[in-house]
Amino acid sequence: MNDIADHGVRFGRIAAMLPVRDMGKAHDFYTRVLGFTKVFENGNPVGFMILKRDAGELHLTLQPSHEAANFNVAHLMVDDADALHALCQRHGLRIIKRLQDKGYGLRAFVFEDPDGNRIDVGQPI
Template identity: 50%
Template sequence: MSASFALVRFAPTIPVSDVERSAAFYASVLGMDEVFRNGDPTGFVILERAGVELHLTLVPGHRGTTANVAHLMVHGVDALYGRCAELGVPIVKGIRDADFGLRTFVFADPDGNRVDVGEERA
């Protein structure tokens, strides 16, 4: 590498068909707070929790695919899995200990966007 540089911020942007609904979903499930919104009507929202950001962008008619749109590393994966179950969040892949060293599960947001959640196993 010829020049030195530092990464400062790199946040996933998830396409959603209803920004308000999706912002409320991620706030409820992940305990995130809205820190920015843009457009009239709103077409872009930034949510944040403890320095972790998620960007939501309006794409009318968007539907999720079978691909994961984000990978979220956490401490307390079992607690988050339980929260998702309590809130009726669609679980795409149940919680398991994967052979690549993570305890992991996959959930879907209201548009069917899949988020892979993991925690390093001790």
Template identity: 50%
Template sequence: MTNITPAPLKLGRIAATIPVTDVDRSVEFYRTHLGMNVHFTNGHPIGFVILRNGQAELHLTVVKAHQAAIHNVAHLLVDDAAALYESMDDAGVRVVKGLRDADYGLRGFVFSDPDGNRIDVGQHLAH
């Protein structure tokens, strides 16, 4: 096997694709709790949606037999993790891991969407 070093590669946008069983329910969830808006849809009926808020982007794809994983499927950086945690907790969103400050410099928590997809939320802490 030959070791070939590729030329430097500049990456562009990358977005998490989240499997969902009900696209309308999921769009409403992400719109309500993260302020995301529909940027693109595909299919009749709709089977794929791109959601955006600022630089954050999620791709939702319908997978009727989806079973949630036990690991986080996306990581979201925010400017105020405590405020988002409080609003989600008040709204009854399932929090998988409570708000905490980690020794690696992030304040965060983990929530799950209506299909059980785990999203890790983090906020950089000042050093």
């Protein structure tokens, strides 16, 4: 038995929340480099922002003293891991785990965004 499922609660969208030290720089990276579009922002100065691209949604929260974790904080499924990997390399992003085919059926790699947040990228093989 699953307690929550037994009560009929259905889950909807869930989105990664990434802490960033500088909202302007984070916005520029995710929109200009990765092609996201800002769909919401809150605060003056902006302390929270929602970005979307295709089916992906990302929430940014301003945390000026943020220190990045040494583990992956989000997983991004894509249809072309090689192209995204090449884009990350062109923009000088740190690649944490090299691009490779995994035994669990994904072509995958891990990169760091400008705030050091580790994003795990996967493409079904």
